[in-house]
Amino acid sequence: MTGNLEVFQPRLERAYVQAFLLDDNHDNVRDHRRRRRSSRKSNVEDATACHDAFRRAFGTRLAVTYENETRLAGCVLYYLLTTGSGLQTLGEEYCDIAQVAGSSRLPLAPARRTVLVFFQTVLPYIAERLSAKAASSNGYLSSDTSEDLGHSERASGANSMRHTEGEVSQQSAGQVNDSVVDRNRDPTSPCSQRLQSLWTAALQRWPRVLPGLRDAFLFAVRGNLMLFYFEGVYYQLSKRVAGVRYIHMGKLFYKKPKYHMLGMFLLIQLSIVGGDWLRRTALPNLADSMRAQAMDQNFTVGQKGILVLDEEGNQLLDSSELGKGASENMASNGSSKCSLCLSPRQSPTATPCGHVFCWNCIIDWCNEKTECPLCRSPMLQSDLVCMYNADV
Amino acid sequence: MPTSLASRARLFKEYKDVQREKSADTDILLTCDENNIYRWTAHIKGPAETPYQEGIFQLSINVPEQYPLVPPQVRFLTKVFHPNVHFKTGEICLDILKTAWSPAWTLQSVCRAIIALMAHPEADSPLNCDCGNLLRSGDLRGYQSMARMYTRLAASPNVSH
Numbered sequence: 001m002t003g004n005l006e007v008f009q010p011r012l013e014r015a016y017v018q019a020f021l022l023d024d025n026h027d028n029v030r031d032h033r034r035r036r037r038s039s040r041k042s043n044v045e046d047a048t049a050c051h052d053a054f055r056r057a058f059g060t061r062l063a064v065t066y067e068n069e070t071r072l073a074g075c076v077l078y079y080l081l082t083t084g085s086g087l088q089t090l091g092e093e094y095c096d097i098a099q100v101a102g103s104s105r106l107p108l109a110p111a112r113r114t115v116l117v118f119f120q121t122v123l124p125y126i127a128e129r130l131s132a133k134a135a136s137s138n139g140y141l142s143s144d145t146s147e148d149l150g151h152s153e154r155a156s157g158a159n160s161m162r163h164t165e166g167e168v169s170q171q172s173a174g175q176v177n178d179s180v181v182d183r184n185r186d187p188t189s190p191c192s193q194r195l196q197s198l199w200t201a202a203l204q205r206w207p208r209v210l211p212g213l214r215d216a217f218l219f220a221v222r223g224n225l226m227l228f229y230f231e232g233v234y235y236q237l238s239k240r241v242a243g244v245r246y247i248h249m250g251k252l253f254y255k256k257p258k259y260h261m262l263g264m265f266l267l268i269q270l271s272i273v274g275g276d277w278l279r280r281t282a283l284p285n286l287a288d289s290m291r292a293q294a295m296d297q298n299f300t301v302g303q304k305g306i307l308v309l310d311e312e313g314n315q316l317l318d319s320s321e322l323g324k325g326a327s328e329n330m331a332s333n334g335s336s337k338c339s340l341c342l343s344p345r346q347s348p349t350a351t352p353c354g355h356v357f358c359w360n361c362i363i364d365w366c367n368e369k370t371e372c373p374l375c376r377s378p379m380l381q382s383d384l385v386c387m388y389n390a391d392v
Numbered sequence: 393m394p395t396s397l398a399s400r401a402r403l404f405k406e407y408k409d410v411q412r413e414k415s416a417d418t419d420i421l422l423t424c425d426e427n428n429i430y431r432w433t434a435h436i437k438g439p440a441e442t443p444y445q446e447g448i449f450q451l452s453i454n455v456p457e458q459y460p461l462v463p464p465q466v467r468f469l470t471k472v473f474h475p476n477v478h479f480k481t482g483e484i485c486l487d488i489l490k491t492a493w494s495p496a497w498t499l500q501s502v503c504r505a506i507i508a509l510m511a512h513p514e515a516d517s518p519l520n521c522d523c524g525n526l527l528r529s530g531d532l533r534g535y536q537s538m539a540r541m542y543t544r545l546a547a548s549p550n551v552s553h
């Protein structure tokens with residue numbers, strides 16, 4: 001397996017090398033490195049190399065089932081043997097750079113190295129597994145959740161399925177090579193039951209949180225990239241979180257390139273995305289609450305109006321009259337009053353200029369003169385639209 | 393008689409609005425004939441900083457049955473020296489009362505338009521030729537003193553009562 005490690009040059013690191021440091025001016029080491037580099041395979045081949053070894057050892061069936069896991073195992077091994085044990089990876093060696101603690105610039109302590117390896121390998125894997133599973137089990141859950149999850153022969157098949165999945169994610173913590181899956185565990189033991197119900201509850205909530213979480217993660221990754229373009233320190237989010245940076249150990253033969261333009265573009269893109277997100281999530285809530293407030297105010301104004309009418313009108317003492325007065329008052333408050341008959345609009349009808357009157361009022365005026373009573377824009381009787389289906 | 397019904401209903405609305413907003417617009421006092429809703433009288437205050445200042449002018453308003461499809465007939469009962477008001481009959485030359493009428497006008501807003509006309513005489517379409525000539529020849533002083541005199545004579549509350 002260690003022979004295959006050379007092909008596990010991680011993709012992001014290579015991107016880093018290409019984007020930032022790789023240059024032909026490394027004269028003295030170039031030939032040597034070139035040889036090594038040419039022995040490396042393409043990305044796709046990289047990914048399948050460890051997988052290939054696994055397939056030969058355990059057969060195609062298992063290899064297909066645990067494709068992701070074998071890849072993860074390869075990555076973990078690679079990083080443990082390089083970063084984890086305080087050595088350079090191939091890419092780092094190639095470019096004469098080494099990882100140091102971001103603050104002190106000293107070589108990495110074991111704890112920090114472990115954290116970094118964890119961030120770089122296991123965490124992305126777990127996240128991917130969780131989201132994929134949530135997506136696939138979504139439909140199944142929605143049909144099953146109405147049942148009591150604690151008991152059931154009916155769900156036993158599903159139980160064993162979930163069970164396996166749980167184990168797979170446990171395996172992701174590093175014991176992938178142990179491919180023997182224990183399917184004989186008693187599914188009704190109280191501990192596993194509790195675990196299962198917790199797991200199901202998490203799954204139920206997961207799909208709702210998932211899209212937002214994924215967006216947030218992508219946003220963070222891009223934000224990190226933007227910062228990298230500006231300051232040129234942390235290319236990967238994992239390195240930023242672990243506080244691990246690169247320093248160049250050899251001689252610099254060329255001027256360090258600047259990528260501020262790229263950073264600016266990313267900044268613009270991120271602010272647009274962020275603004276859009278704000279508009280979609282935060283602003284509607286704000287608007288809702290403001291609308292609610294306005295409704296409250298309208299309501300109190302309406303009540304005041306009724307009171308005023310009450311004091312003022314001797315004729316309005318009759319209760320039916322009072323109701324009429326109130327409705328009229330409301331009509332004058334809103335815009336639902338026809339400016340031709342001065343009453344609430346009957347069969348509201350719109351002119352091409354957007355003014356609204358009663359159907360009868362505006363038709364009568366149209367026979368007199370073909371212009372809008374309010375703004376005098378010309379109109380034809382055939383232009384009038386009675387708004388049967390509008391709430392005006 | 394759908395039009396007369398419509399005009400009655402609308403005039404009744406206007407009446408109620410006038411009653412409600414009586415205190416809001418102190419320049420205009422609109423009253424309706426108790427027996428005939430088509431006959432109205434208006435008392436308007438002459439606009440400030442014009443020769444008509446401090447005068448109270450009485451208007452008679454005849455509302456046709458086709459109202460508001462056709463404009464009301466408004467004329468001055470009080471003598472007024474103004475280029476757009478006929479000196480003898482009190483007839484008013486105002487576009488919104490003729491060709492530019494729109495049913496969105498109300499009696500109240502028509503009175504407001506007449507006050508505006510008093511403040512901004514239009515010498516090019518005179519009904520009172522003498523007054524129009526005074527203005528067109530640039531004799532602003534002559535026009536103002538004539539108008540002020542007639543305001544004192546005819547529109548002064550002390551004199552008329």
Ligand SMILES: [Zn+2]
Pocket residue numbers: 338339340341342343345346357358359361
């Ligand atoms: Zn109407």
Ligand SMILES: [Zn+2]
Pocket residue numbers: 351353354355372373374375376377
């Ligand atoms: Zn219009």
